[in-house]
Amino acid sequence: MNWKNVKLVFLREVRDQLRDRRTLFMVAVLPLLLYPALGVGMTYMTVNFSEQERTVMILGAKDLPPPPLLDPQKPDRFLPEYFSAASDANKLRVITESNLGQPIEPGISPDVHEAEQDFLKQAVEYRGTLEQLGVLSRSRAAAEEKSVRLSYAGPEKKAELDACVASVAELKHQESELKAKVDLWFSNAPVQVMIVVPTGFATKLEEANRQLANRTGNEVQVDDMPRPMILQNSADEKSQLASRRIREALTKWEDHLRAARLEQAGLPSSLSSPVDLTSVDVAAKDDLSANLWSKLFPALLVMMGVTGAFYPAVDLGAGEKERGTMETLLISPARRSEIVMGKFMTVMVFSLSTALLNMLSMGMTGQHVLSMAGSGGMGAVSFPSAVSLMWVIFLAFPLSALFSATSLALAMFASSSKEGQYYLTPLLMVTMGLTMFCLSPAIEIQPYYSILPVAGPALLLKALLGSGASLSELSVYFLPVIGSSIFYSIVALNWAISLFDREEVLFSQAERFDLGLWIKHILRDKDPVPSRTEAAICFAMIVLTQFAALSSMKPDLGGDSQARNFTMLMWQTVYLIVTVGLPPVLMAILLTSSVRRTLKLFWPRWQYLLLGFVLPVVLQPIAVELIHQLDWFFPKLPAEMAEFMKSLSDPNVDWWWPLLAIAVAPAVCEELAFRGFLLSGFQSGRQRSFWTPILLSAVCFGVVHMIAHQVFNAMLLGIVLGLLAVRSRSLVPGVIFHFIFNGMQVLQTRIPKTVFESREMQWLFSVESEAGQTAIRFNAPLLAISGLLSLGLITWLVRAPIDADPEGPQRRFSDLPPMNSDTLTLPENDPRWDQMRANAARGHNSI
Amino acid sequence: MIHVENLSKSFFDLRRGDVLALDHVSFDVAPGEIFGLLGPNGAGKTTCLRMLSTVLKPTGGRAEIAGFDVATQPEQVRSHIGFMSNNTGIYDRMTAWEFVQYYGRLYGMPEDVLTPRLEQIFQRLQMNDFRDVLGSKMSTGMKQKVSIARTIVHDPPVMIFDEPTSGLDVLVARAVVQTVDSLKSQGKCIIFSTHIMREVEKLCDRVAIIHRGKILAMGTLPELADRYNQPDVEELFFDLIQAHDESYRQTTS
Structure with missing residues (x-):
């Protein structure tokens, strides 16, 4: 890669974007204006809409006992x-x-005053009814409570119940009648809440x-005396708000x-609260704000990183294709990888600056607004420290890199x-999903999560900004987070570069999409083996049907555990x-002309057959040990899932059933x-490459x-296997390998543990018991043998000579001899080919 | 300088399946020569030239430019050609000067060579009065001049013009034709594709008539007139195409 060209492309693109008013607006002006404007x-x-005064009416204020309730x-x-x-207090009148x-009070309109006077008059007349309702x-309520109590008491209280x-x-009947009357009257009242x-x-x-x-x-029933009643309308928010305040x-x-009553009775003031919980909040002021920022910043960084990357990427990718400047650029000596790299760096600069500017602007505005709100409880939130900001900037890099590379590839594809623009929504949805996942308080960074795209950096940032973990604990995650982000970015960039090599993408014209034609093409122009797209569709089908079947993963199973495990x-x-x-x-039957070739239904040479038997046995110890060793790396299995896995190896079910379900069917x-x-x-x-198909299928x-x-x-x-x-x-x-590999794991649970513990076996195996589960572990000698043999066999496999294709080289339509017509859909052995060739040749010479 | 041998290209199209856009085309072009590619729209001219400029990959045959193979040494090929099409491909938010300078730098020209060269080109093509005009503000004629400047900035030995005059008014088209002619006198090896007979007559030393991806006839204009007994280029072109279409219709019916 010639970095001079990369720099040239980069500088040009940056200048180009800076001259674009839309981009500048999105990246710089919008965040700087948006948040203050929102603030x-x-x-x-808050100033204009929440200060509304609510009116409360107290009927019988003279009967209120001291101390005074009203000012x-x-x-x-x-x-x-x-x-x-x-x-x-000023919000309630x-x-x-x-x-x-x-007379009319100042600030009250004559209409309202009149309505209130009317209402007061009615209320005074109505007082008896209202008290009765109370x-x-x-x-x-007392009777209901009693009936609940009695329902627990047993059959002897049946009559009473x-x-x-x-x-x-x-x-209830009486109450609802009365309530209906009062409701009719109160719903038109000029007051929101009434106390009787x-x-x-x-x-x-x-x-x-x-x-x-x-x-x-005992002489006077203290409990039976009438109590004040508060009348409100829960359906009315104004009434609810006022009543909450009251x-x-x-x-x-x-x-x-209560204090007065207790004092009068000579009782301690703590009488009514026997437990009297004392709560102490140990969170320092900084921790509180850290908690807020640790949630807000990762989410914002992700969202703004995507947005900031996407718009410039579309302009640099699809936009350039659309304006016809791409072709000119491709004719320059700059390599495609250099062009992509230059563009990638440009997109990343804009993604980073959008994300950081947004955060800065939002942080400042938020801080300002919160400090204005003052005593509202949120005032304690301070702007994050310089160290936290440094982490934000640091982790913005891997996130932006990933988003920029992905957006650029998508933009090239368009x-x-x-x-x-259409690709933005799915991209946003996916990243939003991952962000939501990260924001959940239950999710914390963990080795496996640290290598996930987007989630890794976001979780690390959350942990760094939060107050839970120390820096030294988190420092182990830096390398995997950054490394995996770089890896994903490189993959996306490679995709973008490979898109440059695809002419149909580079010079794609707006073609009318005709579904019927497309289906016809797929069914008509069958190749012996499926195309990459068809393979990808097949994979999607598998994933989707699995997803659909997942809901029935836990069928309603009765009976004992043995029957359940069997089902x-x-x-x-x-x-x-x-x-x-x-x-x-x-799909092989429908979409390909040779099911046999597609599904590789050929008899192999004996060496490979033998390898199918030997390799799984040899690999087993080392594979199992590897998973044991890497246990710390993965998130813990949910309890139900672990239960399910255990049920698959229930030793009470006859051994051939698990063998069928776990070894034969998967194989x-x-x-x-x-x-x-x-x-x-x-x-x-x-482009035939040796490793790419194997790796792709392995990932799937x-x-x-x-x-x-x-x-x-x-x-x-x-x-x-690939x-x-x-x-x-x-x-x-492969089928033999798969069957033996899985089968060994099934049968291992069937062999009595004592076999492994016997003296002769001791140097090979050890039995480990952990949390009620026993596991067979392999000892060093066996592992060494297994490792060496596997290495040898796999090396042989990699170096093995390529077998001749059992059906000869593949014939594809594009490989057919070229003709001067566009009717290449004729089968190759069609006699008309010769005739056409002859005609064409004659035509050429006769003129 | 340019050597093309059995160059073929097929595309895939949903409606028609695999389409052969260029069918075993062979020709050679020498330095100081203008080779005309004459053909109707959709004949495969652009496909052929795009393959020569390494933007498209051939599906068959080979081509060499200045001794470099287009399939295996695309970077060297690209640095030895200047390519210009009717689609000017000028960035909206770049001035004329910046644009030409950008390409000069991409061709790896050192600044002390590039600047005088730019001055010279801007002088000769009379582009100094819109040197600092942004691409979006330029007229078609200005754009075409910038495009020419971009094509010749690195002084390539081989130049490819793909219908450079289409959509231009007479004045600008004439200027383009004159520039191409002057480039020939500098000893450049030039391919000039067009569907305008006048330009062929004026410019081209040799011409290939191309239709449906095939070269129907190739030679100097007098040679062709002689071979087919038709002194008028336009008539000759028409006859050839008609005869080819005739035989094509026979084979498919």
């Missing part, structure tokens, strides 16, 4: 000391009977207190009353800017056949899919295993 908007809203200086306000935020006949509600239930029904204090409440309360103090409570004040006020095994077999075995076979189905259809598909095409093979341990394991085995299939040009050795 101003929010401030405006003696301002009789239309509650006492501010009852509110946690004193200013809340109180009217009482004493307002009746009073009493009814209270006795109904029935009577109680009947009285509840009767009370029963007549003589203060004196009755005083009497009750005295009786309690004298311990003569309850806050009333609760405080009640505390005073034939027009418009098409390019589970059967189900697993059917599941494999339907989701993994069927799609490749059907046949998975080989047909991954070494058959997929591998053949990946192997086809003009890994992905369908879903559980992280198995994904890893399957990928490694997939490489060996190698075997490519070398032998046959599915048979």
Whole structure:
């Protein structure tokens, strides 16, 4: 790669983007304006819309017992000391009977005043009814409580319970009748909340207190006295808000009353709270803000990183193709990789600056708004420290690199800017999904997650900004996070570069898409083996059918565990056949002209057959040990999943069932899919490479295993299996390998542990018990033998001579002898070919 | 200088399956010569020239430019050619000067060579009055001049012009033709594709008539007139194409 050209392309693209008003606006102006504008908007809203005053009516304010509930200086306000935020008192206006006949207060419109006066008058008349409603509600609630208590009491209280239930029904009926009346009246009221204090409440309360103090409570039922009632309309938000505020004040006020009562009775003030929990928040001020920023920053970094990368990428990729400047650029001596690299760096610069500018602007604005909000509880949130900001910038790099490379590849793939824009939504959805995953408090960084794209950097940033873990604990993740991000970026960039080599992508014209024509083409122009696209579709089919079948993963199983495990095994077999075995076979029949070639149904040479038997036995110890050693790397299996896995190896089920479900079915189905259809598909095409198809099919093979341990394991085995299939040009050795490999794991659980513990076996095996599960581990001598043999056999396989194709070289339509016509769909042995060639030759000479 | 041997190219098309856009085309062009590719729209001229400029990969045959193979040594080929098409491919947000300078630098020209060269080209093509005009503000004629400047900035031995005058008014087209002619006198090896007979008559030393991906006839204009007994180029062109279409229709019916 000539870095001078990369630099030239980079500088040109940056200048180009900086001259583009739209890009500049998106990257720089929008974040700088958007957040302050949002902040101003929010401030405006809080200032103008939340200060609305609500009106409360207290009926029977004279009957309120001391201490005063209302402010003696301002009789239309509650006492501010009852509110946690004193200013809340000003948000409630109180009217009482004493307002009746009073002149208009300042700030109240004549209409409202009149309505209030009317309402007051009615309320005073209505007081009896309202008090009655209060009493009814209270006795109904008491009766309900009693009936619940009685329902636990047992059969001897049956009669009492029935009577109680009947009285509840009767009370409910009466109450709802009364409520309907009151509701009709109250719904038009000019007040949001109404408090009804029963007549003589203060004196009755005083009497009750005295009786309690004298311990003569048996004469007067303290519980039976009428209580104040608060009337609100829960369907009305204004009413709800006001009532919540009033309850806050009333609760405080009640505390005073209770204290007075207890004091009068000579009882300790802590009487009513026997436990009295003390809660201590050890979080320092910094930790609180760290918690907020650790959630906000990764999410914002991801979102803005994508947006910032995408728009310039579309302009640089699809836009350049669309404007016709790409062709000119391709004629320059700059290599395609240099052009892509220059463009990638440009996109990354914009992605980074968008993300960082957005964060800076949002952080500043947020800080400003929060500091204005002051005592609102959020005021404690301070701007993150310089160290945290450094981490944000540091991790913005891998994230931006990944997004830039992906966006650029997508933009190259698109034939027009418009098409390019369409790819943004799916990209955003995927990244959003990953971000949501990261934001979940239950998800913490862990070795396996650290190598996931997007999630790795985001989780690391979350951990770094949070207060939980120390830097030294997290430092082990730096390398995997950065390394994996670089790896993914390189893969995406390579994809972008390879798109440059594909002429149909580079010079794609807006072609009318005709589904019928396309299907016809697929069914008509069959090649012996599937194309890469068809292989990819097959893989998608497998994943989708698996996903669809997943919901039935836990069939409703009755009976004992043995029967359940048996059904589970059967189900697993059917599941494999339907989701993994069927799609490749059907697609091979439908889409290819040679099912035999596609699925590699040939008899292999004896060497490969032998290898199919020997290799799994040799590989087993080293493969199992590897997974054990890497256990720390993977997230822990969810409990249900572990249970499911265990059920598959239930020793009480006859041994052939697990062998069928775990060894036979996977060996046949998975080989047909991954070494058959997929591998053949990946192997086809003009550029034939040896390793790429094997690695691709291995990755697909890994992905369908879903559980992280198995994904890893399957990928490694997939490489060996792919190698075997490519070398032998046959599915048979792979099926044997797969069967033996899985079969050994099944049978291992059947062999009594004592066999492994016997003296003769001790130097080879050791039995480990952990959490009720025993595992057979392989000892060093066996591992050494296994390692050496595997290495030798695989090396032989890699170097083995390529067998002659059993059906001769592939014939593709593009390989047909060129003709001067566009009717190349004729079969090759058609006699008309000769005639056409002759005619063409004659035509050439005769003129 | 240019050696083309059995060059073929097939495309895949949903409606028609594999389409042969260029069918075993062979020709040679020497330095100081203008070789005309004459053919109707869709004859395969652009496909052929794109393969020569290494943008497309041949599916059959080979081509060499200045001794470098287009398939295996694309970078060397690209640095030895200047390619210009009717699609000017000028960046909207770059001035004329910046654009030509950018390509000069991509061709690896050192600054002390490039700057005087730019001055010289801008002088000769009379581009100094729109030196600092952005691409989006340029007229078609200006764009075409910038495009020519871009093509010749690195003084390549081989030049490929793909319908450079299509869509231009008479004045600009004339200027383009004159420039190409002057390049020939500098000893450049030039391929000039067009469907305009006048330009062929004026410019080309030798011409190949191309239709449906095939070269129907090739030679100097007098040779062709002699061989087919038709002194008028336009008539000759028409006859050849008609005869070919005739035989094609016979084979397919």
